[in-house]
Structures are given as structure tokens and as C-alpha cells.
Amino acid sequence: MSLRGAATALTRDRSRGRFGNALQWHFGLESHDGEAKLDWEDRIEIKLVTVWARRDGRLVCDKLKVCDLGVDPWHKLSNVLWVFVDRVSRVVIGHRFFRLAGPARERLARSWGADPHFQRPDLFVEARQSGDQIAPAYYLAASWFRREGLFDGIEPLFGFDGAWWAAARRRARGREPAIALSWQGAERARCGHCGGRIRRSPEYQGFVGFFPGLHELPLAPSCAARGHVILEGERLPRCHVSSVEEQLRDIQGLTPPEQLWRLTDRVAEPDDHEH
DNA sequence: TGAGGGCTGTAGCTGTACGA
DNA sequence: TCGTACAGCTACAGCCCTCA
Structure with a gap:
């Protein structure tokens, strides 16, 4: 499951520990x-x-x-x-x-x-x-x-180029790059924010499933002042408590507050906590 | 590439001012 | 005296730069 929707709804951008707080919120716990x-x-x-x-x-x-x-x-x-x-x-x-x-x-x-x-x-x-x-x-x-072997059996999802990410954020005056998803190796993806097309930056290779993107014209003003990254959609794991549409929307930061769902509301906790 | 450690934006707390 | 609004301060910890 994605934590972006909850983190966005609960706290402001770049708040420290906001994804940890989002996880606790999904569990129904007080932070x-x-x-x-x-x-x-x-x-x-x-x-x-x-x-x-x-x-x-x-x-x-x-x-x-x-x-x-x-x-x-x-x-x-x-x-x-x-x-x-x-x-x-x-x-x-x-x-x-x-x-x-x-x-x-x-x-x-x-x-x-x-x-x-x-x-x-x-x-x-x-x-x-x-x-x-x-x-x-x-x-x-x-x-x-x-x-300690805590990573054993944990498959990485995407690569991450911290240098590119930080530079893109600086150019966008602190805004995180927007995420778009591509499928079946496509060079282009659809921007979830304005519907425009984003193509992979051709000179950029080397990170698993992670491609800095170039937003093509036309584009919304909000997209013009923001970096974009394309992720390979096939790499995403299937979420068993949300629909595919919910999951993809959440990853791209497109979940409206009224459609935010909570894990603890969808997964019943056993009476004995399985003790 | 990984370790070390400084930077930084936000949330929440506390104190103060002010009006009812 | 109490409640509310606001400003200032502090804690937080993820982010990211530098260096070996």
C-alpha cells in the first residue's frame, strides 16, 4: 500500500516523520x-x-x-x-x-x-x-x-538518484518532483496532474525503474514549475486492501481528501490480537 | 559508496495579549 | 476570571552535502 495520500492529508509537505505518522494513522494508533x-x-x-x-x-x-x-x-x-x-x-x-x-x-x-x-x-x-x-x-x-539480515527477502522497488532529486526540487523551489507511471517499457507517461505527456530523459539511465522525465507541451502552469519522474508501473506490488485505481492514484499524489481510506477500517483486527 | 554530521521545514507547546 | 488568538520557541528526524 502507498502512504502518500495519508501523509499528504495529515501533514504538510516535507514535514519530518510524516510517513511514519501516516503509517501509525493507518494502524489506528496515536502518534x-x-x-x-x-x-x-x-x-x-x-x-x-x-x-x-x-x-x-x-x-x-x-x-x-x-x-x-x-x-x-x-x-x-x-x-x-x-x-x-x-x-x-x-x-x-x-x-x-x-x-x-x-x-x-x-x-x-x-x-x-x-x-x-x-x-x-x-x-x-x-x-x-x-x-x-x-x-x-x-x-x-x-x-x-x-x-542483521533485516533486508533478506525484501525486493527493492525503484532506484533513487538523490542528486537528481535534490536538484529537481531546488529548481522547483522545494516542491517534490511529480510521479507519473509508464507501462510495458513505454518511453512516455501521462501526467496525472495536467494530463500532458512526459517522456523519459534520454541521457538518463542506470536506476531500476526510475526515469527523470521531460514534460512535453502543452502543460499546466503548476507542472511547468515542477520536476517529473517516471516510474515503471509493473514493478509496483499488488495491494490487497485497495483497488488498483486507488493505489495508482495515491502513488501519484492524486487522492482527494474525501476519498482517503484507512487500513484499520478495511482490515478487521482480531479480538485477541492473535496473542 | 558509505559514514559523518549539519541543514531545514513543520508540528506542537508555551506564554502573552486582549476581549467578553 | 476565562476563553481565544497569535507569536515565538523548541523538538523532531528525514534530507542531503562533504569527505575518505
């Missing part, structure tokens, strides 16, 4: 970032991990904030539902239940005595500047996810 207790009845911590494919197709993610320095990271990581979401389409592509115990806990505990500069610990404290204050917090290294 309580920064609290010591776990997200679901203080039993399960839900962590959204944004992932993408490198040029060689390998799945990667960025480092991930665990909690603030004043919160116990061992409790936060004791029982985690990792949810992996594609960086470009914001489609959830997989999940893992993870219990920090046994060898996994011992491996992570070694970080405690490791030198942060020379030994690259998996769990480390980073002090971020926040206004005039320093806000230290616990982070997990990106490489930890691969070493």
Missing part, C-alpha cells in the same frame, strides 16, 4: 514520538525505514534515529515491527518482526564499548544541533540492517 513507551500498547515499537535501490540494485537505507538520549534504546529496540517503504513511490514493500535478544542483542551491545570514530559501532549517539542547544540521540547505522 507519540519522543515518548519512552513503545507505539503499540508499550509492547511493539513500529519503525518506518525508507529504502531504495542503488545503481547495482542493492537495497539501502539511511541511518535511523532510535530515540532521544534520555530514553532507553534497549527498550525501544526490544520488540520492533520494521516497515520498509520505498523512497520514491512511498509504497510499503515489506516488514520484519524483530526481537532484540540473544546473539542480536550481544552484537549490538558491543557498540557500547566501541570507539565511535574508529570502530563504527552499529548503535551510536549523535549530537544534533537544535537551535542553540545540542540534542543528542541514539541512531542505528544503515549497515546494521543488512548485517
Whole structure:
């Protein structure tokens, strides 16, 4: 399923953590970032991990904030539902239940005595500047996810060129590139916002299913001041709780607020939570 | 390519002013 | 005294630049 519609409806563009909040909203949970207790009845911590494919197709993610320095990271990581979401389409592509115990806990505990500069610990404290204050917090290294096998069996959806994305956003004064979908290897896609045609940028190759696009004339003023990217539609997984139309609309950011649907309204929760 | 770490826009909280 | 509106401040953590 795509998280874009919920994120757009719940928060403003580029709000930090908006896709994590969208996921919690879909689960029917209150968002309580920064609290010591776990997200679901203080039993399960839900962590959204944004992932993408490198040029060689390998799945990667960025480092991930665990909690603030004043919160116990061992409790936060004791029982985690990792949810992996594609960086470009914001489609959830997989999940893992993870219990920090046994060898996994011992491996992570070694970080405690490791030198942060020379030994690259998996769990480390980073002090971020926040206004005039320093806000230290616990982070997990990106490489930890691969070493712990959390990516095993998770197929990357799309590649992501961060340099192109950032440049396109700068040109559009902060607006994210619009997403269009192409099918059966077509060089062109239809813009969901104005109906115009978008063709793949010919000099651009190398990222799985990800093609920066050139919007052809005519185009709406809103499209003229915005970058466009074409994604291969066949790569999208089938969502079993929404229609294909809903899914495609959501990925392109075209879901009207009145048609926004919620996972918890469509999937009945068992009375015993399957305990 | 990956690690390190600074940057940044938003949400939410808090304090203050003002009118009923 | 209470309720409301607004401004300012802080926390947040994803984003992205630099460098080895």
C-alpha cells in the first residue's frame, strides 16, 4: 500500500516523520514520538525505514534515529515491527518482526564499548544541533540492517538518484518532483496532474525503474514549475486492501481528501490480537 | 559508496495579549 | 476570571552535502 495520500492529508509537505505518522494513522494508533513507551500498547515499537535501490540494485537505507538520549534504546529496540517503504513511490514493500535478544542483542551491545570514530559501532549517539542547544540521540547505522539480515527477502522497488532529486526540487523551489507511471517499457507517461505527456530523459539511465522525465507541451502552469519522474508501473506490488485505481492514484499524489481510506477500517483486527 | 554530521521545514507547546 | 488568538520557541528526524 502507498502512504502518500495519508501523509499528504495529515501533514504538510516535507514535514519530518510524516510517513511514519501516516503509517501509525493507518494502524489506528496515536502518534507519540519522543515518548519512552513503545507505539503499540508499550509492547511493539513500529519503525518506518525508507529504502531504495542503488545503481547495482542493492537495497539501502539511511541511518535511523532510535530515540532521544534520555530514553532507553534497549527498550525501544526490544520488540520492533520494521516497515520498509520505498523512497520514491512511498509504497510499503515489506516488514520484519524483530526481537532484540540473544546473539542480536550481544552484537549490538558491543557498540557500547566501541570507539565511535574508529570502530563504527552499529548503535551510536549523535549530537544534533537544535537551535542553540545540542540534542543528542541514539541512531542505528544503515549497515546494521543488512548485517542483521533485516533486508533478506525484501525486493527493492525503484532506484533513487538523490542528486537528481535534490536538484529537481531546488529548481522547483522545494516542491517534490511529480510521479507519473509508464507501462510495458513505454518511453512516455501521462501526467496525472495536467494530463500532458512526459517522456523519459534520454541521457538518463542506470536506476531500476526510475526515469527523470521531460514534460512535453502543452502543460499546466503548476507542472511547468515542477520536476517529473517516471516510474515503471509493473514493478509496483499488488495491494490487497485497495483497488488498483486507488493505489495508482495515491502513488501519484492524486487522492482527494474525501476519498482517503484507512487500513484499520478495511482490515478487521482480531479480538485477541492473535496473542 | 558509505559514514559523518549539519541543514531545514513543520508540528506542537508555551506564554502573552486582549476581549467578553 | 476565562476563553481565544497569535507569536515565538523548541523538538523532531528525514534530507542531503562533504569527505575518505
